[in-house]
Amino acid sequence: MSRKPEGTLRRGWTTGACAAAAARAAYEALITGRFPDPVTITLPRGEAPSFPLARKELEDGRATAAIVKDAGDDPDVTHGAMVTVAVARGAPGRGIVFRAGEGVGTVTRPGLALAVGEPAINPAPRQMIRDAIAAAAAGAGGSDRVDLEVTVSIPGGAALAAKTMNARLGIEGGLSILGTTGVVIPYSCASWIHSIHRGIDVARAAGIGHVAGATGRGSEAAVQRLYGLEEQALIDMGDFVGAMLKYLRRHPLPRLTIAGGFAKISKLAAGHMDLHSSRSSVDMAGLAELAAALGADAELAGRIREARSAGEAFELAKAERLPLAYMAARRAREVALATLSGGIAVDVAIFARDGRPIGRAGP
Numbered sequence: 001m002s003r004k005p006e007g008t009l010r011r012g013w014t015t016g017a018c019a020a021a022a023a024r025a026a027y028e029a030l031i032t033g034r035f036p037d038p039v040t041i042t043l044p045r046g047e048a049p050s051f052p053l054a055r056k057e058l059e060d061g062r063a064t065a066a067i068v069k070d071a072g073d074d075p076d077v078t079h080g081a082m083v084t085v086a087v088a089r090g091a092p093g094r095g096i097v098f099r100a101g102e103g104v105g106t107v108t109r110p111g112l113a114l115a116v117g118e119p120a121i122n123p124a125p126r127q128m129i130r131d132a133i134a135a136a137a138a139g140a141g142g143s144d145r146v147d148l149e150v151t152v153s154i155p156g157g158a159a160l161a162a163k164t165m166n167a168r169l170g171i172e173g174g175l176s177i178l179g180t181t182g183v184v185i186p187y188s189c190a191s192w193i194h195s196i197h198r199g200i201d202v203a204r205a206a207g208i209g210h211v212a213g214a215t216g217r218g219s220e221a222a223v224q225r226l227y228g229l230e231e232q233a234l235i236d237m238g239d240f241v242g243a244m245l246k247y248l249r250r251h252p253l254p255r256l257t258i259a260g261g262f263a264k265i266s267k268l269a270a271g272h273m274d275l276h277s278s279r280s281s282v283d284m285a286g287l288a289e290l291a292a293a294l295g296a297d298a299e300l301a302g303r304i305r306e307a308r309s310a311g312e313a314f315e316l317a318k319a320e321r322l323p324l325a326y327m328a329a330r331r332a333r334e335v336a337l338a339t340l341s342g343g344i345a346v347d348v349a350i351f352a353r354d355g356r357p358i359g360r361a362g363p
Contacts, residue, residue: 009186012072013049014179015083016125017041019152021051022085024132025065027148029058030087031140035065041132043182044124054082062088074186077163078175081154087133090147096130097149103157104177109170109232111205112198120166120176121152128182152177165195165236169202193243199235200247206232211253213237213244215260215275222355223259239264242273245339255345255363258336262325262358263310265350269331273339282310290327291317314358325350325359333361 025039035058038050055066064086071079090097100106100119107114113123121129129150137146154160157174161167166176178191196213203211212227213235214220220234237244241258248256258268263282264275269290272280288296288305291313296304300320307313317324329348336346347362 009073011186012070012074012076012079012184013051014125014182014184015069015078015081015154015175015177016122016128016179017043017049017182018051018067018069018083019085019121019125019177020128020132020182021049022053022065022067022083023087023129023150024136025053025056026063026085026087027133027146028136028140029056029065030061030063030089031137033058035063039065039067041128042135044128045181045183047183049182055084062086071184072186074184076184076191077160078154081157081160081175083177084153084155085129086151086153088149088151090149092147094147096133096146098126098129099149099151100174101151101153103154103160103174104152105157105161105166105171105174107170108172109202109206111202112169112171119152120171120174122176122178124180125177128179164191165199168231168234168236169195169198189240192238193240196235196237196240196244197247200244200251200253203232203235204251204253208233209253210255210257211235212257212259213241214258215239215241215264218353218355219259219261219349219351222351222357223257223349225355226349226357227257239275239279241268241275241336242339245273245336248344249340252340252343255347256336256340257347257349257362258332259349259351261353262314262328262350265325265332265348265359266310266328268335268348269328271335282313284310284313287313287324287328290331291322291324294322294324294327296320296322323359326361327359329359329361 021041029035035056037053040050051067054068057064066084105120161175212223267275270283288301292301304313333348350359
């Protein structure tokens with residue numbers, strides 16, 4: 001995760017907003033013969049952005065428009081992608097039917113907001129597209145009850161999807177069309193948190209009773225080996241332990257393992273719900289207190305308090321045979337249990353960089 005730059009950051013637009021705008025432009029061309037360029041839509045919260053068209057084609061019974069996604073100052077994997085929408089006359093009485101074109105995925109597992117076999121165009125973007133088409137129809141004096149096939153494509157989307165968690169969620173063949181509000185808030189990491197939530201949903205739907213949230217790939221591989229967990233049981237929570245815990249509080253599973261390195265888990269032990277280095281720091285005084293609880297004398301506790309990193313604090317305690325990682329795991333487990341408010345069995349596992357477990361607490 002890249003570090004958030006200083007200063008005021010520019011907001012951007014979601015793939016859902018881009019698809020809605022492209023759909024409006026294409027449908028307006030289909031019924032009037034003219035593409036609005038730029039095209040303006042109204043988002044769910046009232047914003048009315050305008051989008052220049054990067055591509056426009058009109059054929060008999062079919063119109064295509066494309067918009068290059070601008071994610072603002074957010075490090076979004078889809079920034080600069082071309083969101084293309086083709087609108088064609090559909091079978092009478094069927095309403096608006098959505099199709100996945102090149103680079104847009106298809107749902108292959110239950111547990112998501114869409115049925116298996118559906119294109120990965122989420123419910124909120126679908127509604128934005130319907131609203132945009134209805135607005136175009138009203139502006140042209142037509143009926144908002146239309147029968148259309150709407151195909152959304154993102155050329156190169158399959159390669160971009162490899163950088164996301166779509167495959168683990170059971171979305172194959174490309175990206176998801178996302179965005180509840182249509183607006184990208186820089187560094188809100190909304191898509192990552194969305195993937196955490198959907199990962200929990202998919203695990204619940206698959207009847208998996210034990211999931212593991214890991215801070216990184218190394219700890220994820222280690223916890224998978226430790227417990228023999230299947231791929232669907234792994235939640236790539238990154239730094240967003242709070243987002244995972246709060247969602248599990250509302251959508252519980254029988255058992256949760258939290259896995260990570262000593263520094264990250266020490267932050268959770270101190271009560272931090274966001275473990276990123278720009279938003280929380282290791283509490284060296286707190287580690288000194290944990291060491292004192294294990295029997296460290298004042299001199300050692302002072303050296304731990306003044307340590308330059310969590311790793312140095314761990315090594316100081318290790319030299320005196322004090323299980324500081326165990327104490328950090330125990331305190332982190334207490335924080336997690338308090339956040340979950342009961343109903344879920346929790347254990348915490350801390351791993352060294354080579355994958356060795358160095359501290360565990362819980363069942």
